[in-house]
Amino acid sequence: MIPVNEPLLKGNEKKYLNECIDTGWISSEGAFIQRFEQGMANYTGRKYAVSVTNGTAALEMAIVALGIGLGDEVIMPSFTIISCGQAVVKAGATPVLIDSDYYNFNMQVEEIEAKITPKTKAIMVVHIYGLPVDMNPILQLAKKYDLKIIEDAAEMHGQTYNGKMCGSFGDISIFSFYPNKHITTGEGGMVLMDDEKLYEKCKSLRNLGFSADSHKRFIHEELGWNLRMTNLQAALGVAQLEKIDEFVEKKRWIGEMYQELLEDIEVINLPIKQKSFAENIYWVFAITLEDNYKKDARQMMQELGAKGIGTRPFFYPMHQQPIFNKMGLFIDEVYPNATKLYERGFYIPSGLALTEQQIREVSNIMHEVI
Template identity: 80%
Template sequence: MIPVNEPLLNGNEKKYLNECIDTGWISSEGPFITRFEHEMSAYVGRKYAVAVTNGTAALEMAIVALDIQAGDEVIMPSFTIISCAQAVVKAGAIPVLVDSEYDSFNMCVEQIEAKITKKTKAIMIVHIYGLPVDIDPILKLAKKYDLRVIEDAAEMHGQTYNNKKCGSFGGISIFSFYPNKHITTGEGGMILTDDENIYNRCKSLRNLGFSSDSSKRFIHEELGWNLRMTNLQAALGVAQLERIEECVEKKRWIGNLYQELLKDIEGINLPIKSKKFSENIYWVFAITLKDEHSKTAQQVMKELGAKGIGTRPFFYPMHQQPVFKKMNLFQNESYPNAEKLYENGFYIPSGLALSEQEILEVVMAMREIL
């Protein structure tokens, strides 16, 4: 079986993990936490970073840290992972959706302004699959209407927008370090900001709402979570971050090789290589079937699986999620591109441990099936 993703752990991961074990620093109090936060914020170009348990937790904490409350509206794409909408709904706020571009998979920026109301508090930018959202127009809208911007850069480690690192935009940004990301800590996430007040609040929220004042250690002004990353996880993150540029280069090599080897297969759309503001980082190699294709994406994935090729479907749109329908959200709303992307889309193996021979096997299977 060629998995859809396999992480690459061939740097200093073992060395740093052994250091944690040898020193006994395995909890969230260990020195790799601060090191990972400092090195990640420096790499991205942010002043502050707060390491947490996962990217979903980072989103939920970001919503609270920005004082987004019940009844507030947050504009976001329908085509995304449920974590984004879930973070808003759990805060009692209302996700307001826009459709996505069919070729780039990213939110339709031109639809945002029409969705802004007096209740709108923030815009959530979510970069999908390899290319960033066109950020500048969103920042202009945010300034015009005095809105917060949350940047979900979970899939964008090492990517840039107009030569500036993704994860450095808006009032607050988040990363995920799940095993399929360019940097992994097994599970893990991070919040980044340039606002010292937001930073201090996130540190408190991460740690049960403890005060930074040691004399008031067990006196709590608000409820937080236990979202602390362990020193073991952070040790992995430090080792992974040391090789980030190498990882970006490998991802683009995988993407460009697939582009060359699959370009003459009729009936499929390959991911676009670049936009005016960025070159594709190919977090995943995402394919859509053309409308005239005789097979469905589900059929193709099943047949690839029978040949030992791992795949994943695209995101299921937020406005079609059963859990949100039960809440009477998104009634009678339709986002055609989001719906079509789910129906026609899937991605093939593209993890950092993927070899050239494995790529050739994937391509051979794709040719036989398509």
């Protein structure tokens, strides 16, 4: 089996983990926490960063930190992972959905303004699969209507928009460090911001609402979570961040190889190589099937799996999620591109550990199955 993803752990990961063990700093205290946070802040051009347990936790904390709650609306794409909608709903707010472009997978920016109401408090931007969302129009809308921007850059480690790092555009931005991301800590996430008050708020929320005043340590003015990343995870993150430029180069090499090897298959759409504002980073190599091709994504994935090729389906749209429909959300709402992307889309092996031989094997079997 060629897995859909396998992380690359060939830097200082063992060295830094051994340092944690040798010194006894294995919990959420320890030097690697600050090193990782400062490293990510510096890399993305942000003033502050707060590490957390995972990307979902980062989103949920971001929503609460911005004061978004009951009666508020957050505009977001239908085509994304459930973590995005879940974070809004758990805070008591209402997700307002936007369809996505079928070929670059990102939310249709031109549809956002029509969905803005007096209840709108934020736009959640989610960069999907490899290309960033076109940010300039969104930044203009946020300024015009006094809205917050929550930037989900979970899949965009090392990507830029007009030369500026993804993760630097939101009032609050988040990353995930799950093993399929360019930088992994096993499980982990981070929130980044430039506002000091928001930074202090997130630090408190991450740590059960503890006060920064040590004399009031066990006196709580608000409820938070225990979302603390461990020093062990941060040690992995520091080692991974040291290799980020190499990882980005490797991902683009994988993408370019697939583009060349698969371009003769007429019944599939390959990822867009670049937009005017960004070159594809190929977080995953995402494929959609042409309408006239008789098989759907599920059939293709099953046949590829039988021949030893790992795949993953595209996101199931927010407006079709059973749990949200049971809550009375998105009833009779239609977002055709989001629906079609799930039905016709899947991605093939593209992890950082992938070899040229494996890429060619995937290509051969793709041709055979199609």
